[in-house]
Amino acid sequence: MGIEIAIAAGKVVFLLLLVVLQVVGMGVFFERKVSAVIQDRIGANRASILGFAGLGIINTLVADPVKFLLKEDVVPKGVDHWLHFWAPIMSLLPAMVAFAVIPFGDVVEIGGRTIDLQVAHLDVGVLFILAMAGLGVYGVVLAGWASNNRWSLLGGIRGSAQMISYEIAMGLALVAVVLTYGTLDLQEMVRQQGHLIGGWLPGWGIFYQPIGFIVLLVAGIAESKRIPFDLPESESELVSGYFTEYSGAKHLMFMMADFVEVVLVAALVTTFFFGGWQFPGLDRTGFTVPGGAHVALPSIVVALLQVTAFMVKLIALTLFQIIVRWTLPRFRYDQLMQLGWKGLLPLALANVMLTAGLVLWLGSAPQ
């Protein structure tokens, strides 16, 4: 019993390190540096910590969170104190909890024990993801309402309408994905992506579900409420939208929730469409070099390679979303709704019908 709890705790800590390192390190670094490169400037490079600015952007990475945490927490008059306090937490928590069902590796054998590299092995993992995505909207709505500010309220209302609209397209994209794999279990989905199509193309979901991939990625970016879908915050119209009246650490939590959602979308897309921790040729016993030679590897090395493969895909997709954020302009609200209801929803529905027809025609899920 004790060792089981220790293993579970170890997995949580490992995953949190992955996610938190992603969020704080990559998020801020890429956001600062990529935006600078795209806008043809150098970017933050001269934060001075006690007179020392020698490490360039590393200094900024240290200074940013410290500055946020040390700032005064201003709570304006007339807010609903209880909800104003809990809204940032309700915004951040569901996105972080959703990582529990993301598999970041196959199994690893240590001392005769087989450990599944997934925090919570749920047979209905897809439903868990949808449930957590659905709860994420409360932080936005309540922050908007509790702030007693018209900008915040508008942001909260926009946010709730937007997130509900895109959840429908997201759910339908996932229906097609589930039809393809024939399971709701994320680990099982990744295992099914281990084969090679025609001996050279990795059997990743994107080759079976190209439409589902596009719909899920667009709906996912919309769910994370960043440009081009940042109508709930749009600083040129609503100051900061639903978190206008937040400062210091609470403001940081909203920003962090956005970053966590970006990484979550990247993790979901990796799991469903890019083979999760799969790397062509790598299996539980070792690595098969193209040409046929098989190199036997110990279980722990295989697991580390799988986690690395997962992380590389995750970072690439996160970077892609950051590039999208700094490249595209913001939608108008009616365009946003049209894309969601008249573009993505019919596309996802057609994809469900097409997938169902193909599964019926081919007898079972394509392997």
Add this chain to the structure above:
Amino acid sequence: MSMVLFLVLAALTIGSALVVVLHRSPVYSALGLVATLALVAMLFLGLDALVVGFLQVIVYAGAIVVLFLFVIMLLNLQVEQEAFSAPLLVVSAMGAGVGLAAIVSVALARSSVVAPPLQAGFGDMEPLAERLFTGYLLPFELTSVLLLVAIVGAVVIGKKKLS
């Protein structure tokens, strides 16, 4: 599910349900509803009904109550002066509640049915889907027609001019 866990969850469920009816602010009432639904979902999870539990969160907590909140915020409903403004309604609702509780407890006291042990795979997606698409196919499809009627009705009401 252990007895302690059940009692804690049940007490929290009743408490949040009371918030729904007793709180004067409509936003807090809606939040009490979210909490009630989430806690009922946890009771489902404790009974090994995973699919029903998560569907409860997705459909009710994640979608329906968000729309409640949306409407409350859009109409800018004010905080009411009293929790209950219609005494006759309160009395009849309390009577109905007490009556229902009495009927259920009498029925439970008289019955001697012992629940059979759960089969393997209980509460998973596959047995549920198999039931839905074989034995209960007609009611299931009729429900979807009902939902379609509701959607068409909402569009008709929402349209300013039918032409």
